[in-house]
Amino acid sequence: MKVSECFKTRPVISFEIFPPRPNAKQPAIDKFYESLDTLASLKPAYISITYGAGGGTSSEEKTIALAKFIKEHYGIEPVTHLPAVAFNKETMTEFLDKLAAAHVENVLALRGDKPKVDNGNHDFTYATDLVDVIKARGDYYILGACHPDIHPESANAVEDTKHLKEKVDAGVSQLVSQLFFDNQHFYNFIERCELAGIDVPIQAGIMPVINQRQIEKMATIGGVELPPKFLKIMDRYKDNPVAMRDAGIAYAVDQIVDLLAEGVDGIHLYTMDNPVVTKRICEAIRAMV
Numbered sequence: 001m002k003v004s005e006c007f008k009t010r011p012v013i014s015f016e017i018f019p020p021r022p023n024a025k026q027p028a029i030d031k032f033y034e035s036l037d038t039l040a041s042l043k044p045a046y047i048s049i050t051y052g053a054g055g056g057t058s059s060e061e062k063t064i065a066l067a068k069f070i071k072e073h074y075g076i077e078p079v080t081h082l083p084a085v086a087f088n089k090e091t092m093t094e095f096l097d098k099l100a101a102a103h104v105e106n107v108l109a110l111r112g113d114k115p116k117v118d119n120g121n122h123d124f125t126y127a128t129d130l131v132d133v134i135k136a137r138g139d140y141y142i143l144g145a146c147h148p149d150i151h152p153e154s155a156n157a158v159e160d161t162k163h164l165k166e167k168v169d170a171g172v173s174q175l176v177s178q179l180f181f182d183n184q185h186f187y188n189f190i191e192r193c194e195l196a197g198i199d200v201p202i203q204a205g206i207m208p209v210i211n212q213r214q215i216e217k218m219a220t221i222g223g224v225e226l227p228p229k230f231l232k233i234m235d236r237y238k239d240n241p242v243a244m245r246d247a248g249i250a251y252a253v254d255q256i257v258d259l260l261a262e263g264v265d266g267i268h269l270y271t272m273d274n275p276v277v278t279k280r281i282c283e284a285i286r287a288m289v
Contacts, residue, residue, distance in 0.1 A: 001077050002141040003106045004173060006045040007201050011289055012266030013282070014079075014203065015044045018273050019066050022059055038275035040074040042282045048079040048108055048143075048176070048268070051086055059086075060095055068102040079143060080104055082134070083112025084124035089133060092124075096137040107134060108143040109172065128163075131170040144172035146202065148180040148189040152223030161192045168198050175200055176268045179207040179218070181251075182227045183258050204259050207270035208277050209248030212238045249277055253284045260288050 006012045017039065020032045039047070047070055051063055067078035080099060087095065099107070109130045124130050127144055134140050144167050147160065154160035168175070175198075180186055186204055193202065209215050212234045219226055226234075233251060237243040256267055271278045 001105065003046050003077055003079060003143070004141055004201075006077075007174075007265065010201075010265055011260055012045045012201070012203060013285075013289055014046045014048065014266065014268050015039055015042075015271045015278065016048045016050065016205075016268060017271055018050050019062055022062060032273060035273050035275045036070075039271060039273075039278055040070070040076060042279060044076065044269075045266070046077040046079050046106065049081060051081045051083050051112070060098065064095075064098050064102050064104070067099070067104045071103065077106060078104055079106040079108050081108045081110055081112075082130060083110045084127055084130050085112040085121060088121045088123040091121075092130070092133055093137055096134060096140070099140075100138050105139070106141045106143065108145070108176065109134060110145055126163075127172075128167045128170050131167070131172060135171050141174070142172050143174045143176055144168070145178060146175040146189070147178045147223070148186040148204075149178070149222075149224050157192060161196045161198075164193070165196045165198055168200055173200055175202045177203065177205040178222050178224065179205050179270060180224060181219075181230045181255070182225060183255055183262075185225065186259070186264075187262065201265040203266040203268040204256075204264050205268045205270060206252050206255055206259075207272070208252035208274075208281060209234065210241075210245045210272070210274065210277060212244065245277065249280050249284075252281055256281070256285055257288065260285065 017036065020029050049063060049066055051059060063080060067080050070076050070078045082092070109127045111127045131142060134142055146164055150157055150160045154163065177186065190202065207215070218224070230251065233247045237247050259267065269278060269281065
């Protein structure tokens with residue numbers, strides 16, 4: 001099933017998960033699948049799967065196996081991430097053929113974080129470059145990423161919106177936003193999209209804060225602005241993990257309630273494979289979706 005079917009009823013609530021690393025020990029793998037059981041029980045519209053850490057054949061096989069497991073075991077549609085930096089044209093077409101054989105119909109085209117060591121994959125510079133290859137290889141529903149706080153490599157909002165329009169015109173049928181912590185930035189972004197004629201479903205990507213160092217690192221890499229209210233929370237509870245978790249959940253719920261009230265197309269939760277946090281958020285918004 002194409003994820004587009006999910007948008008017949010809005011808002012759409014979906015999750016992102018991180019597969020175990022290729023060299024993960026059995027206890028970590030067991031814990032991951034226990035977490036996945038809980039996440040699946042929350043009945044997300046779909047689950048996106050980040051491309052396995054480290055890349056290579058092992059990552060491909062584990063990603064495909066996990067996508068197939070989610071589809072067959074839980075009856076939930078998987079969306080497989082396709083980072084441009086991890087493939088060349090040959091390996092990308094091979095991977096797409098394997099996805100087709102596993103009956104995976106939905107992919108998220110990304111540029112991905114540039115590797116620290118050159119892996120020799122230079123066929124794709126941007127996510128847009130992937131779209132033609134994906135379309136030529138099968139009937140895939142293609143999702144793309146967007147940045148409410150503007151892509152860190154874009155000079156300004158106008159340039160960022162122009163590139164996003166090019167991505168949609170190339171064949172991306174749905175957008176999922178990077179995490180953000182100021183809803184007004186998302187609303188400003190939606191307005192820019194409307195003015196540019198970008199007319200596809202756009203889900204708001206929300207990540208609950210449970211670890212100060214991790215979120216600061218991700219915000220720095222992704223160019224995400226951390227508003228004063230958010231910074232005060234992190235500073236106040238940085239030495240109290242339980243309080244930080246609860247405050248992070250409360251902040252995420254507050255964001256989501258506001259977004260839902262404004263009629264957002266959907267929420268994409270970056271779960272960090274944390275079923276406790278994800279479950280509490282879903283329970284808090286259950287009556288609103």
